[in-house]
Amino acid sequence: MERRELLDASGALAPGIDPPLDAASTLGALELMLLSKLVDERAFSLQRQGRMGTYSAVRGQEASVVGSCLPLDPGTDWIVPQYRELPALLRHGLSIEGILSYWKGNSEAARIPEGVKVLPPQIGLAAQLPHAVGLAWGLKLQADPGVVMTFVGDGGSSEGDFHEALNLAGVRKAPVVFVLQNNGWAISTPRSKQSAAKSFAERGAGYGVPSVLVDGNDLFAVAQASAEAVARARAGEGPTLIETQTYRLGAHNTADDPSKYVDTDEKLSWEQLDPIPRVVSHLRAQGALTDEDLAGIEERNRNEVDRAIEALGAVRPPLPESLFDHVWSQPDVRLLRQREEILHTAAKGVQR
């Protein structure tokens, strides 16, 4: 399968190609990519300071995530995430402190605000995909114009749910876009040990799902493929599988040690393909980005992340009684008694 490439590593457009995003949209996307990178850096240090739990960085995959979500309308469309899609979720209406609250262990503060069309992060890999298909199918049944975008990785695509979900999406012609971020790694398991298929995108054919393979570090290629897929879904033409070939430049998460398994040369070669500098180069060449503009973006992002981290620090820790909330619409007598006993003990001070 041919790979779609529009913007090369130097920031040059393929000959005869009109950019799929105008300068203003590209600038907006760049700002979001840089914001994501900054959140990654700050979240890593928060985790190292013991102020946050495990965190999975987006670093290296910014074009893949941001390019995918650009055609979505947060007012009508849904995102069904895995857990490495931070900038798409920010664009869709979540806050940095809301997302980080989840990793800090505070579900109450991480609650998806009413009206924001995003499902909670998914830890059971690929389990979100049948949800996305059902959600898209349900929107279609109710003549809702919404489209669902869901994310999975190269590793997650080995799960049965991936195959069942693609199959069902094809049968029901569900308005869903599957973004398979092939970042080369499932923790330490390389892509070569994940599948003998030449690409993950070609699997779509087996389910009657149109698919496309793109350079996942190329914002324009991803955005264009995603716009086509979202338009198809919106027009009632059904699902699309997009494989974005990218690379996880950081660790799987803050508990991981990639030095044990990542080949340094391979990583260096992917660093040359970093998705961010090529957008900067392209915009500079167009005269659409000056040093002052870039400094302005970086300052805005710094202020935003400072504000978010301050807000995160001010979040009230979950109250003990919240442990028992939201299991049921109405707790049963058993749970109420457990609540009473545990809270009564907790009120006297718990000896650990």
Add this chain to the structure above:
Amino acid sequence: MTVMTMIEAIRSTIREEMLRDEKVMVLGQDIGKLGGVFRATEGLQAEFGEERIVDMPLAEASIVGSAIGLSLAGMNPIAELQFMGFTHQAYHQIVPQLARFRYRSQGRFTTPVTIRAPFGGGVRAPELHSDAIEAQFTHVPGLQVVMPSTPAEAKGLLTTAVRGEDPVLFCEPLKGYRLVKGEVPEGEHTIPFGRLRVAREGRDVTLFAWSAAVQLAEKAAAALADEGISAQVVDLRTLVPLDVDGIREAVASTGRAVVVHEAPLTSGFGAEVVSTIQEEAFYSLEAPVLRVTAPDVPYPNIGIEETFLPAVDRVVAAARKAVSAR
């Protein structure tokens, strides 16, 4: 009142709920033209169309997984799994996904999915079809486990399941589908979850059961009556939520208890009932609480299933033992 079989009661309940609420839909294998392998949806596709009675690909995880998504979109799906023994193929969608959606989203999202799954032995079905694995699903906060025993119970409990906000595993006794007939109330009939039913009054010993084991316990109670032993039969109806107060009251009234179920002994739900009895009603007890269950072997092939399944005589013997203990 109309006399119906269990399967007729289930079918008419699904139909009534689909007429009441256009968001109610059924997903399953072979449920369209065939009407389901047990005909629970017979005629319903012709009436409601292919968009509401949906023949699904043969993949249990995506039946449950897409039902979750449909419910998030505002639909009210009933997912039919052909046999409870096939819930294993959907286990990862039922347990960590369906049951936890409300909790992990802090109430932002609810997933009002009803999973219907027939189970139970004595119908000469192939391997895996008969397994009684309800206990596995009672260890899952957020999932209600409902075990109707008669056609009227099926109607009342299924109506409550479909109308409720919380997910339900609705376990239907295969043996009772056509064998058990009974009067079913017409029109509106709901039964609240977490309230047991005294299926037969008695003074000397309480037989706790659910699903098809209720009929077994009733037969045992009839046999015991001939010996002059008055056995109370309690149908738990729902394992989650469990009627803790009802269990205490029942044991307090007789002082002796036997728990009967079709699943193997170890970690069967009987263990939970016995433990609840000793916590709630220890000082009412006149005798150790006994269990009559299948042995700790896998569900066998049909040539020997009658030996595997709990028999009336074993229930009678256990009740006698409980009554004679001092």
